[in-house]
Amino acid sequence: MSVAATSPALPLLVTMGDACGIGPEIIIQAHQRGALGDAVVIGSRGVMARAAQVVQQAQGGDLVSCKSVASLAQARATLSGALRVWEPPRLVAHLADLPWGQVRAEAGAAAACCIEAAVAAVRAGEGAGIVTAPIHKEALSAAGVSFPGHTEMLQALCVSPGAPLPPVRMMLANEELRVVLVTIHVSLRRAIEMLDVAGIVETLRITHEAALRFGMAAPRIAVAGLNPHAGEGGLFGDEEIHIISPAIAQARALGMNVTGPFAPDTVFMRARHAPGHPGEFDFVLAMTHDHGLIPVKYLGVEQGVNVTLGLPLVRTSPDHGTAFDIAGQGVADASSLVAAMQMARRLTHAATGH
Structure with a gap:
């Protein structure tokens, strides 16, 4: 199902993440701050109730009530002040008994179950989009998740079995910058080896099409170079000449408003939207993980939102992990999840027109 086909009355779905991490706690705090709105948590009511207790013990205030709903349809009809939690079929039992801050296969299996249920619900027209709390890769692996x-x-999950996977890209965004990455979690040497014209053009296309779907009539995309000073005419590297510039030319020929390559040490300042300083660009395309993410994170990790571009649905997540070292203490900062909720709400609104 396309994002544009969703109903304005549909809730956002929030997956609880790893039951042993901070995901449940920050969901409770986001609910307290009014950021969840009519969203429904996909997860264990017991886990959410346990998280509500640790948050109250650490921060005081009223205990958040976690209400089980039998279905998402029932959730839509239940608009009380309680946090609504839907436990999908096949969810692992006794999750609230797991220890905080440890890698457990049961938690990995439960996290995967919640993600599967959320995607199925959105594809079936029962949810507007998905906000995912952090999961733990080791726990997924321990659960046998491939x-x-x-x-x-x-x-x-967004395609039928055997169908080609949709090409996707990672965007990290806040109120001031939107950065899309060509390569992500590989070594710097491997990232440079992976760069080619086709991959950059595909990244530009995914960015452009996502921006159109999210309501931008003519998105402006700046491309950051790879080398110092964007290669300085080949003096400091020739990837700009042989790979990046040809990709920009192809994208422009396809009708995209793409410019560059620009020196990577200044393009982010030019793109930054700040009070009294409207950015020159709507997006910056970065060749490697750290080139792109350092500027966004420097502006405040707590405001960063991870958006997956290229999926047929809206998906956002906070820009941090499970933080096992502080899990169960009720002190985790929910700001990034709050920002992810706000971003998901804006994107679904723009995509549906409601």
């Missing part, structure tokens, strides 16, 4: 993380799992 996907290394959220993105790969979402790719597979």
Whole structure:
């Protein structure tokens, strides 16, 4: 199902993440801050109730009530002040008994179950989009889940079995910058080896099409170079000449508003949207993980939102992991999840027109 086909009355679905991590706690805090709105949590009511207790013990205030709903249809009819939790079929039992801050196969299996249920619900027209709390890759592996993380799992779940996977890209965004990556979690040497014209053009296409779907009539995309000073005419490297510039030319020939390559040490300042400083660009395309993410994270990790571009649905997530070292203490910062909720709401609104 296309994002544009969703109903304005549909809720966002929030997957609880790893039951042993901070995901449940930050969901409770986001609910307290009013950021969840009519969203429904896909997960264990027991886990969410346990998280509500640790948050209350750490921060005081009222205990958040976690209400089980039998279905998402029932959730839509239940608009009380309680946190609504839908436990999907096949969810692992006794999750609330697992120890905080440890890798457990049961938690990995439960996290995968919640993601599967959320995607199925959105594809069936029962949810507007998905916000995913952090999962733990080791726990997924311990549970026998074949996907290394959220993105790969979402790719597979969004298509019929055996169908080609939709090409996706990672965007990290906040109120000031939107950065899309050509390569992500590989060594720097491997990332440079992976760069080619086709891959950059595909990344530009995914970015452009996602921007159109999310309501931008003519998105402006700046391309950051790979080398210092964008290669300085070949003096400091020739990837800009032989790979990046030809990709920009192809994208422009396809009707995209793409410019560059620009020096990577200044293009982010030019793109930054700040008070009294409207950015020159709507997106910056970066060749490697750290080139692109350092500028966004420097502006505040707590405001960063991970958006998966290229999926047939809206998916956002906070820009941090399970934080096992502080899990169960009720002190985790929910700001990034709040920002992810706000971003998902804006994107679904733009995509549906409601």
